[in-house]
Amino acid sequence: MNRQAPNHARVIPLRPTAARPGPARPAAPPGPAPAPAPSAPAPAGREPLWRDLVGDVLRRERLAQERTLKDVAEAARISMPYLSEVERGRKEASSEVLAAAAQALGLGLGDLLARAHGELVRVTGRQLGASRGRPGSSHDGLCLAA
16 A cells, blocks of 8 residues: 555656756746747758758749749649748658649659759768768668658
8 A cells, every 4th residue: 555645746756866957947837838949040061951952842843844833732732831831941741742742743752852862962062872981881872761
C-alpha cells in the first residue's frame, strides 16, 4: 500500500538534481502562446533549405511556361495562397502536394526533386560524391526523410 497523503503527486526527477537549471519559472498566464521570434537570415555559407530550393524550381518552371499561379493551383487542386507560400519557401509541402504541383506543370515528382537537387549542387558549389569530411565516400542519388 502507498502511504502518501491523498492529493499529493509523487515527483520523479528526469535529471539528477545537480543538473537541474535554476529556480522554476512561474507558469505562463492562460491565453494564446506568444508568437516565436522571427528567425534570423541564414549566415553566409550555410546550405539553403530544401523548401526554398523546391519552391524556386516550381516558380521558375511555372514562369517558363508563362502560366499563372491561379492556373497551376487549379490544375493541381491546391489553394492558390498555399501554392504561393510553397513557391516562396514559406511552407514545407507534403509529398502529395509537391507531386500534384509537379504534375500540373507537366513534371514528375522525380523530375522536380532532381531539379531541386541540381539547384542545391549549383548553389553550394558541391559535386555529387563530395561528402563532408569522408574521403572516398561517394553517393549517387538523393535521399529525403521526413
